[in-house]
Structure formats: C-alpha cells, structure tokens
Amino acid sequence: MTRPRTGQGLHLPLADWRPLSPSYSTARRLGAALSGAALTGIATAVLGLALGWWGATGGLLVGLGWTTWRLVRAGRWVRAFRWAEREQDLLISQGLWFKHLSAIPYGRMLSVEVSSGPLDRIWQLASVRLVTASSESDALIPGLSQADATALRDRLIIAGQQQALPL
Amino acid sequence: MSPSPSSPPTPNAAEPNPADPLPTQVVKVTERPHPLTPLIRGWVVIVAAVFAFGRDLVRQRPQDAPPVEFWLYGIGLVAVVAAGIGFVSWRFTRFVLDDEELRIDTGLWQRRSTRIALGMLQSVDISQPLAARMFGLAELQLDVGTGKSLQLRYLELSRAQALRLLLLRTAPAQTASGQETGAGQAASRASLIQVTPFAVIVAALTSSEFFMILISGIAMGLLGFHLGIGIAWLAIAFTIGSALVGFIARRVTGQFNYSLSRDGTGLRISRGMFHLTNQHVSPHRIQAVTVRQPVLWRLWGWYQLDVSVLGWDAEADADHASRISQTMLPVATRDQLDLALGEIWPGAGLESVSIRPVPIRARWRHPLTHRFLGWGQDQNLFITRWGWTVRTWQLVPLRKVQSIATTQGPWLRRLGLVNLGVHLAGTPNQATAFALDPDIAARYNSGSESTPINAVPIPTNPAAPD
Numbered sequence: 001m002t003r004p005r006t007g008q009g010l011h012l013p014l015a016d017w018r019p020l021s022p023s024y025s026t027a028r029r030l031g032a033a034l035s036g037a038a039l040t041g042i043a044t045a046v047l048g049l050a051l052g053w054w055g056a057t058g059g060l061l062v063g064l065g066w067t068t069w070r071l072v073r074a075g076r077w078v079r080a081f082r083w084a085e086r087e088q089d090l091l092i093s094q095g096l097w098f099k100h101l102s103a104i105p106y107g108r109m110l111s112v113e114v115s116s117g118p119l120d121r122i123w124q125l126a127s128v129r130l131v132t133a134s135s136e137s138d139a140l141i142p143g144l145s146q147a148d149a150t151a152l153r154d155r156l157i158i159a160g161q162q163q164a165l166p167l
Numbered sequence: 168m169s170p171s172p173s174s175p176p177t178p179n180a181a182e183p184n185p186a187d188p189l190p191t192q193v194v195k196v197t198e199r200p201h202p203l204t205p206l207i208r209g210w211v212v213i214v215a216a217v218f219a220f221g222r223d224l225v226r227q228r229p230q231d232a233p234p235v236e237f238w239l240y241g242i243g244l245v246a247v248v249a250a251g252i253g254f255v256s257w258r259f260t261r262f263v264l265d266d267e268e269l270r271i272d273t274g275l276w277q278r279r280s281t282r283i284a285l286g287m288l289q290s291v292d293i294s295q296p297l298a299a300r301m302f303g304l305a306e307l308q309l310d311v312g313t314g315k316s317l318q319l320r321y322l323e324l325s326r327a328q329a330l331r332l333l334l335l336r337t338a339p340a341q342t343a344s345g346q347e348t349g350a351g352q353a354a355s356r357a358s359l360i361q362v363t364p365f366a367v368i369v370a371a372l373t374s375s376e377f378f379m380i381l382i383s384g385i386a387m388g389l390l391g392f393h394l395g396i397g398i399a400w401l402a403i404a405f406t407i408g409s410a411l412v413g414f415i416a417r418r419v420t421g422q423f424n425y426s427l428s429r430d431g432t433g434l435r436i437s438r439g440m441f442h443l444t445n446q447h448v449s450p451h452r453i454q455a456v457t458v459r460q461p462v463l464w465r466l467w468g469w470y471q472l473d474v475s476v477l478g479w480d481a482e483a484d485a486d487h488a489s490r491i492s493q494t495m496l497p498v499a500t501r502d503q504l505d506l507a508l509g510e511i512w513p514g515a516g517l518e519s520v521s522i523r524p525v526p527i528r529a530r531w532r533h534p535l536t537h538r539f540l541g542w543g544q545d546q547n548l549f550i551t552r553w554g555w556t557v558r559t560w561q562l563v564p565l566r567k568v569q570s571i572a573t574t575q576g577p578w579l580r581r582l583g584l585v586n587l588g589v590h591l592a593g594t595p596n597q598a599t600a601f602a603l604d605p606d607i608a609a610r611y612n613s614g615s616e617s618t619p620i621n622a623v624p625i626p627t628n629p630a631a632p633d
Contacts, residue, residue, distance in 0.1 A: 089570075099580070102572035133477075133592035137570035165566070167477070167592060 012093055012101065015084035023123040024143025028074040031119050036067025083141050085155065088163060090130065092139060104139045107165035108132045112153045116146065128152050133167055198262040198330060204321045205253020207298045216245045262319050264333065269309070271317065287311050289452065289478070290432070291331045295324070295443040307331060312478050316491070335432055356435070359510060360496060360503045362425035370471075370498035371418040373463040375557050380410050422497045427507060434510060436495060446491065450511045452476050454567045454593045456495075458504065458517060458560040465558070470504045472496040474511070480594035493594075512548065512564060520550045528582050529602035542587070542600035549589055551600040561598035563589055573603075 040063025048056030077096055084091040089105045109130050116126040126149035130139035144152065220238045255275050263270040271281040289310045299305060299320070305327040306320035322330065371377060384407030391403055423440035433449035457473045464470070472495045479491050496507055505516040522541040530537040535555045542551040549568070552560045570590045579585060579602070587600040 097577050099575045100572060101574075102570060104570040108569045132569040132590070134569035134590040134596050136588065136590040136596040137572070139570065167567075 012082070013091070015086055015091055017082040017084045017091075017093075020078050020081050020141075020143040021123070021125055021145050021148070022078075024125055025075040025078040027119050027123050027125060027143065028078055029071050030122075032070040032074045033067065036063065036070055039063060040067060078143060081143075085152075090139065090156070092141060102137065102139065104130050104132060104137055105163070105165070106156065106159035107163035108137075109156060109160040112156050112160075114149050114153050116149075126150075128156075130156065196264040196330075196333065198264070198319070198322065198326070200257055200260050200262075200319075201302075201304050201321050201323055202257065203302050203304065204260075205250065205257050207296075207302065207304065207321055209249045209253050210298050212249055213246060216242060262330075264330070269334065271319070281317065283309060283311060283317065285334065288334060290447040290449070291334050292445045292447055293324075293327050293331060294445060295439075297441040300441070300443060307334075309334070310478060316478075356428050356430040358426060358428045359506060360427040360499065362422070362496065362498060364419070364423055366469075366498050367419055367422045367425065368415070370464070370469060371415050371422075373461065374418075375461040377411065377414060380407065380414060383407075384410070418497075421492070422494075425497050427496060427510075429510060434495075436492070438492070444492075448474065448476055453511055453564075455564075455591050455595065455598060456508065456511065456562040457595065458562070459554075460558040462556045462558075464498075468501055469498050470496075470501065470517075472499060472504060472507055475591065475593045475595065477593045508562070512562075515548055515562065517560060520545050520548055522550065522552065525602040526584065526604045529584060531582060532578060532584065532602055537602070540601050542603065549598065551589075551598050553599070553601055561595070563591060563598050567591065573605075 040060060043059035043063050044056050045059075047059035051058075073096065077094075080094065080096055082091075082093040088107070089103045091101065091103050093099070093101045110133060111131045113129040113131065114126050115129070120126060120143070124146050125143050126146045127140060127142040128144060128149050129141075130137075132139070141152070220242055256273070259275050259278075260271075260273045263272070266285075268285060269283045271279075271283075273279045273281075289312045292308045292310070293305050294308060295305045302321075303324055304321035305324045306318050307322065307327050307330060309317045309319070311317070319327075319330075384403060387403050387407070388400060391400055420440040420442075422438055425436070425438045428435045428437070430447075433447050436444075436446040436448070438444055453474045453476055455475045457475070459471045459473070460469065473493045474495045475493065479493055496503065499507065501517070508515045508517065508519075520543040522543040525533075525537055525540045527537075529540065533540055536553060539555075539558060540553055542549070544550065544565075547565060549563045549565055550560060552558065568589050569592055572588045572590065573585045574588060575585045582602075583605070584602045585605050587603050589598045589600075591597060
C-alpha cells in the first residue's frame with residue numbers, strides 16, 4: 001500500500017505511507033461519544049428549562065444527530081490519516097473535507113514531544129509532535145501505539161541531529 | 168560602601184573620564200551612566216507632578232484651597248524624593264565589558280547583575296529619545312535574538328558610539344553575516360536610500376490605514392444621521408478627526424528622515440523626528456520580506472517594504488512609536504525597492520523570479536484577484552503575491568523555510584486547485600501561494616513525484632551558510 005487513494009486533486013508522493021493504529025478509531029469515537037453526551041445533556045437541560053418540552057426534545061435530537069455524525073467521521077478521519085518518513089522529511093496527510101499534506105524537514109525540528117492522554121492510555125496509544133520554529137507547522141501524528149511512538153521519536157531525534165539546519 | 172562587591176578592582180575599572188578614548192585592546196571597560204540620566208529618566212514624573220499641582224492651583228483659586236506654599240512644598244518634596252531615588256539608581260548602575268561578556272549591575276537593596284555573552288549579541292543599536300537628545304545623550308540597545316532587548320541608558324553620544332563598536336568588535340556573531348566584517352568597516356557607512364518627508368506625508372495620506380479610519384468614520388456618521396442623533400455628528404467628527412490627525416502625526420514623526428544605509432555590521436535603518444532611532448540588521452537574520460502596495464500607491468508606483476526578524480515582532484508596532492520597527496522602507500519607488508532587496512539577498516528583486524500566473528479557473532475562487540495571484544521560485548527565493556486593495560508580495564529565502572503544506576478544501580477540490588503554504592519562523596508565520604495547479608507544480612518538478620510539495624525543494628545542505 002504505497003499510494004492510497006485520497007480523492008481527486010491532492011496526489012500523494014510515492015513513499016512508504018503508514019496508517020494510524022486501528023484502535024485509535026475506537027479511542028476517538030469514545031472521545032466523541034463522551035463529549036457529545038456531555039454537550040447534548042447541557043443543551044437539553046438549558047433548552048428544556050428555557051423553552052419547555054419542545055426545547056428539550058429539539059436539543060436532544062440535535063445533540064444526538066451531531067454526536068452520531070462525529071462518531072461516523074471519527075473512524076473515517078483516522079482511516080484517512082497517513083504519514084511517511086522520507087529521507088529528509090516527514091510527510092503527514094490528513095483531513096476529509098479540508099485535505100492537508102505537509103512536509104517537515106528533519107533538519108528544522110527543534111524538539112519532539114510524545115504525549116498520551118487518558119483515553120489514549122486505555123489502548124496504549126501515544127501521539128508524536130514535531131516542533132519547528134514556525135508556529136504554523138503543526139506536525140502532529142496522533143494515535144500511534146506507544147512502542148511505535150517512542151521508536152519514531154528516537155528516529156526523528158537522530159535524523160534531526162544529523163541534518164540540523166541553522167535558523 | 169563598595170558599589171558592587173562582585174566587581175574586583177581592575178586597572179581600567181577606574182571612574183571613566185568622558186574625555187578618555189576607549190582603549191582599543193579590550194581588557195576590561197567599566198562604564199557609568201551619564202550623571203544626567205536620572206533627570207532624563209524622571210523628567211516625565213517631574214513634569215506630571217508640576218502639571219497636576221499647577222492645574223489644581225489654577226482651578227481652585229477660592230479661599231478653601233490650601234495656600235500656595237503647600238503646593239510648592241509638595242513639588243519640592245516630590246523632586247527631592249525623585250532625585251534621591253535617581254541618584255541611588257545612578258550610583259549603583261554600572262556596565263562592565265570584558266573579552267567575553269557584558270555585565271549590567273543595578274540596584275542598591277535588590278542587586279541585579281545581568282550578564283550577556285557577547286557571542287549572543289545579534290545587534291547593537293543607538294537611539295536618542297527627545298529628552299536625552301537635548302543633552303547630547305543616547306541609549307544603547309542590545310538585541311540578543313529573541314524577546315525584549317536590553318538598554319544601556321544614558322551615555323554621551325560619542326561614548327555610546329565607541330562602546331557600540333567595542334561590543335561589536337568583541338562579538339563573534341557579526342562574522343556570521345559572511346562578507347565584510349570588522350570594526351574598521353563598521354565605521355564606513357554607505358547611504359543607500361533616503362525617504363523624503365514629503366513622500367512620508369503623501370504616503371500616509373494615501374495609505375490604506377488612513378482610508379480605513381476615514382471610511383469607518385463616515386460609516387459611523389451615516390449611522391448617526393440615520394438614527395437622527397444630531398449631536399452624535401459632532402462627537403463622531405471630532406473623534407475621527409483626531410484619530411486621523413494622530414495617525415498622520417505618529418507616521419510622520421516616527422518615519423521622519425527614514426534612511427537605509429549599509430555598514431560593516433549589516434543594514435542600518437535610522438528614522439525619527441524627535442526620538443532618533445537606529446536599527447541594525449544583518450541580512451542573514453531576515454526570515455522573510457513583505458512588500459505592500461495600497462491601491463492608491465499603484466498610481467505612482469510606490470511600495471512599502473517590511474522585514475521579519477526573530478525577536479523584533481515582539482516589540483514592533485505598526486505606528487513606529489516603539490523603538491523597533493519591522494518596516495525597512497515606509498515608502499519606496501520600484502528602483503529603491505529593488506535596490507533594498509538586492510542588499511538583503513544578492514540578485515533579489517521584486518521580479519527576479521518569474522511569477523507563474525494561476526489557472527484561469529481560479530477566477531471562481533478568487534474572482535477579484537485571480538489576475539494578480541501568482542507564485543514563483545528559483546534556487547534561493549520563493550515569491551508569492553496576492554491581495555486586492557492592498558497588493559502584497561511575500562519573498563522567502565528557501566533556506567529559512569521551516570516546513571510546507573498543501574491544503575485543499577471542497578471548493579478548491581472541485582476546481583482541481585491547491586493552496587501551498589510555506590511556514591516561517593516569526594511574524595508572519597506563513598506565506599501562501601493561492602490556487603496552484605497541481606499539474607503545473609508536477610511538471611515543474613523534475614522528479615517523478617507529483618505533488619506541489621516537491622516543487623519547493625527544502626533546503627538540504629546542512630553545511631550551507633545560514
């Protein structure tokens with residue numbers, strides 16, 4: 001699987017493209033479900049107090065619809081995410097409607113952050129972020145297995161040291 | 168009472184006589200602020216005190232006001248206290264320079280000793296606020312790369328200039344600018360561009376900011392008229408009028424006598440009517456350049472040139488009121504603009520790179536600007552241009568690019584176009600080439616890979632000079 005289909009337009013270069021961990025879909029869905037449930041509850045309560053039964057029903061329906069939408073999108077978003085290590089840069093391809101393909105040279109890397117939130121830890125997941133001097137290069141790879149994440153971090157640090165570029 | 172126990176007495180640490188020339192061989196140099204420093208730093212307080220007391224005095228003439236002597240004693244007390252504080256702070260401030268570092272010692276109770284490794288110095292600038300200028304004094308500003316700069320204030324102008332050369336002679340960072348370095352050449356200065364006050368005034372009157380204020384004022388006036396609030400007219404007219412006058416005044420005083428010159432330590436911007444400011448920048452510190460052309464300037468072919476330097480964005484403001492300005496040329500003709508760009512990057516100019524127009528189908532996404540949109544790139548420079556009322560060019564040296572990204576929303580996907588974002592350190596943090604044809608980018612790229620990302624080669628040679 002070297003050239004995944006991403007719809008028309010944004011062609012991906014040939015590279016060893018890798019997906020996120022499949023269990024990250026589950027983690028993201030759980031996150032979407034929890035936040036959706038909380039927001040739906042709040043919306044239902046507020047609209048119910050303000051507008052009575054009609055408001056509560058409306059809030060509940062809208063909240064449930066929105067949460068369902070997010071649940072569906074969460075899995076698709078994770079399956080659409082690809083990343084690849086090339087000789088001199090890291091490629092990240094993401095997004096469903098707004099597609100985004102970024103390339104971050106290892107030499108520009110200032111630091112690498114590995115982090116793991118509470119939901120991530122249930123499935124032993126971690127995310128890796130490359131920090132450059134630009135606040136715009138948002139190089140985040142979420143949902144790797146913790147072993148993959150630390151291995152990637154070590155490879156990135158070595159590549160960054162070997163190819164370091166001045167500011 | 169020893170002023171600073173941390174500074175052992177050295178042969179050159181004696182009280183400097185202003186008439187002495189600074190030694191050429193740096194062993195250790197100790198500088199004191201000029202004795203008038205507390206007066207200049209405190210003059211605002213004193214004037215404010217006199218003004219506040221005086222106003223009350225004039226206003227409350229009736230018998231219930233305290234006698235005149237009360238106010239005089241008050242002013243006298245404030246003056247004595249301020250003078251005492253000023254004297255103590257002057258007495259315990261010293262600047263010690265040796266081969267490796269500059270030390271700034273301040274404070275009587277709360278001692279502070281700031282040390283700056285000379286290797287970290289990015290630039291040393293001289294500026295003269297109005298009060299200091301009246302006494303022939305100046306302050307030195309030390310730029311250490313990021314964050315706030317440090318000030319040495321106030322020194323006699325000639326000593327400030329000598330100390331600046333001494334700091335730069337010792338600072339190895341200056342050799343990073345590549346060619347001509349050394350204090351010998353630092354003194355030789357070649358003037359490149361002078362901006363006349365007339366051009367500054369006309370530029371301010373025709374700038375987009377001026378019209379923004381004017382248009383918002385007219386809109387508010389029409390709203391007030393529509394609502395039938397007659398008195399609001401006066402208030403709005405007064406507010407807008409003072410805003411416009413203030414804007415012009417700030418522009419003219421801040422940009423007065425703007426000039427760009429070159430010396431051994433890089434490019435030098437000097438400007439100011441009352442408060443004289445100098446800024447030095449080595450071209451290798453410039454992350455990106457933005458050229459702007461408000462709509463009226465198209466008539467007479469004027470441009471504004473802004474540079475992005477790490478650390479400057481924290482302090483700069485658009486009105487040129489602060490000490491740092493990101494503007495290198497507030498207004499320039501095309502020839503002057505290309506001259507300045509060539510000084511920053513040899514061979515660079517607004518059209519040194521051929522600009523590719525965007526595909527005609529981009530008009531569905533950019534109906535007003537698709538004729539102007541474009542981008543181009545050679546081995547050194549990436550250029551993108553965009554904008555409707557204010558035409559904007561962004562020039563980015565490829566060796567400063569931090570990362571790149573192509574993005575595509577649903578609309579651009581229908582049109583088969585992509586946006587290419589070039590990410591930069593500092594402000595602005597991105598230069599975007601809008602509405603690229605992915606196929607043009609692919610054809611442009613000599614390799615077999617077919618993404619616009621490859622059209623912008625990323626700097627790969629770690630040995631390249633920064």
